[in-house]
Amino acid sequence: MDRTELSLLDLGFELPVSGTDAVSGWSKGTSYGDPDAALDRVVAHWFNLPRWHGNAHLTARAVDGTPRLVSAGRSVYEADGWKITLDVRPDHKAVFSDVRQADVYVMTHVMEIRRLSGNTFTAAEVTPVLGALHVGLSFALGRWVAPALPVGQNDQGQTVWGQWGPMLCDPARRISSGWWYPEDQASLADLLGCLLPAFGDPHRERTLRLQMQYAITAITDRGFVEQRIMIGAAGLEHMMWQELVLSGRLAETEFKSGRWPAHRKLRAVLTDAGVELEVYEDRLPAAATFAARQQVDGDRQADSADVVTRVRNRLVHPKETQEPVYSVKGLVTETWLLTRHYLTLLVLRSIGYRGAYQDLSRTNRWVGETERVPWA
Template structure:
């Protein structure tokens, strides 16, 4: 990918070691990895650092917890260690259940993700923006801590994505973006979701509390209410003291459903921004088969636009 060859090899006792690590919540080395230039030309530590950063951020985003390539060392032509980085890397203990959108046995999806991320991290401006969005997403994806905190962190990530998609692209001026009467949060979120082809439905089968809340809001406003409406409305009631919080907690399970929908939107919008067209696990659902994935919503359209031979 992007001129690099990355080889990962799992340790032979991986299953046993991971089982013990999940039980005791300790850190373990799970794989060995080799990074080379595809053309065999030597490279410097500075040249490979964006690749290591893409691996750190990408794998953490995919799994919904922090994992890191550590400790990296560089060898010279004589296979002697010429460089090493042994500092602490941001990493979480392993868990038996992943919070992320990636099914860990899907090697094709991992390859597609890294093929999108590695060149993106070579672009300094893109890397800065993407890094922040992924950091928000990792916190929002994880099923730990208060649900309200995850919603707020996820909402901050969505706001960053909306600003990038609507303001930085020139679609809206700064004044237009800040005009909440004409461009309220739900309209901005709806616009970026529709641009990516992401469904705005809150399906009662998987998000019953969110569907109930949407139906109540629709009845009181006498106009359609979708996922963008309810995500921003609940977030506002949690954040702003002047908003009445009673409707949020009156419907059992609503806060959890909004968290699921928020992380679902944020993960898909990040994947869309880097051009990922592989498979993903739907983060708005908490039921289903292990390994149940589907193509991202825009995959077929992007492949058609790419033309024949793809």
Template sequence: MDGWKIHLDVRPDHKEIWDELLKTRLYAMTHTMQISRADGQQFTAAEARHLLVALHFGMSFCLGRWVAPLLPVGIGADGAVVWEEWAALHCDPAKSLSSGWWQPWDPEALARFMDGLVPAFSDPVKAEPLRLQISYAITAIRDQGFVEQRVMIGAAGLEHAMWQRLVLAGVLTRREYKNTRVWKAHIKLRKVLEGINVSLDIDKTQLPAMARFIDEALQRSGEQLDGPEAVARIRNSLVHPEEAQKNTYEIPGLVTEAWLLTRHYLSLLVLESLGYRGPHQNLARIRGWAGETEETPWS
């Protein structure tokens, strides 16, 4: 990818180590990796820096938890160690199931994703906002901590993506974007999601609490809400502690489903921005078969 060759190999006693990690919640090396240039030329640690960062953020985004390429060592032409790094990178304990968009049994999908990610991380202009957006996405995708926190951080990630796609892309001026009377949050979110062909409908079998929330809004005021507007309303009810917050908690599971839909929207926006096309796990779905995937909607 992008002129680099990566060999990733599982350790021979992986099953025993993995089973132990799931019990102890500690840390261990599970794989080894060799990085070289595809043309066989030498390179410096500084030249490989963006690749290591891309692997850290990219693999974490794929799995929905922080994983890290730890303890890299540079080997010189004579086979001697000429560089090494002992930094403690952000890493979560092992999990038996992935919370992320990637199905770990599909290495081809991972390769397609990394083909878009690694060049982006080599571009300083793209890399910094991309790192922030993926950090938002990983934190929102992880199924740990208070669900309200995940909704909030996911909303921040969506705001970041909307600003990029609407203001930086020249669709709206800064003044127009900040005019919340005209361009409310759900209108902006709806516009960017429609731009990549993401469905705005609510699946009643997957998100029954959200469907009930929408039905009650229709009965109460005649409003027909879609996914973006429902997500925005629930997020606002959490931020502004008024009567609406009480109503939010009267529907069991509603905040959880708002989180599921938020992380689904954010993960798709990140994937599309990197040019990824192919299978992904729909993060708004928690019912169905393990490993079930669907094609990206813009494919």
């Protein structure tokens, strides 16, 4: 293996790479150019975003120069002092026709980021915006999508900064597993309005990024269901700690005491968010059957907080027999649906989102069927 440098076309920048031979190798990623340069705009290319109808039309040109209208191909968002423009590629439908194949990655959109005021900015100022868009859109879609190879240009149109690096990105899919319906542009604008300020705060960014990473893994409909439940449960634990301990509502010792078992803590934060906890037999028959068999303290009936925490405990702790879980057909799947639903809602509430969402605990809803978040 040889260490060498890769020249970036005519830009005058060299990137360190590791080569196995004269024609192949890899790069671990790096930034190039001047990180303190005054940038007029940043351009990046998105991979694996779905096609949605934007708020403006585009004009493209075919190979022979013939003009071509791309209906509703541009989406423009304004949030936290930034203007973000996303243009879909004209042949999106054609390139997405083979996404059922394994490991397909498609460049689907071009993005431009500018200051709303028209002022310049630095790479350090725009990096949190790129991070928020990467994690935020992935959280909304329930799978990793990525903005790749961002370049910064000055007011003369010269490239003065750029970034090469590996980005988390799942293979392209036609159908989203996420809570956001891609045709609902108002909700995406609301999400960005909450996300960008949060990611701009270094104290909030780390926590929120971790919570969204938990949620993305829990939301996706691939892999073992038990794995998704456990990742989602870890995310719920993180949210409960934030909402109950860091807020000052409970002391750390009280949070860990037997007086506050997992179901009570989860019930508390969900109730604060206005989330309904009743298990309906017509929506979640297996969970309803399991809940009816549970013994609880007092006169109350077992609810979805009991279902989520008790199933998770039986899956994780060897001393708990797993027979009551697997004897109810469909219970593990419905527990996953509830877990991802609750984690999604708690993350959205933590950033102040008040728009619409798709209920991830339901599998029998219509395409595009959304509702307002409970606390709205």
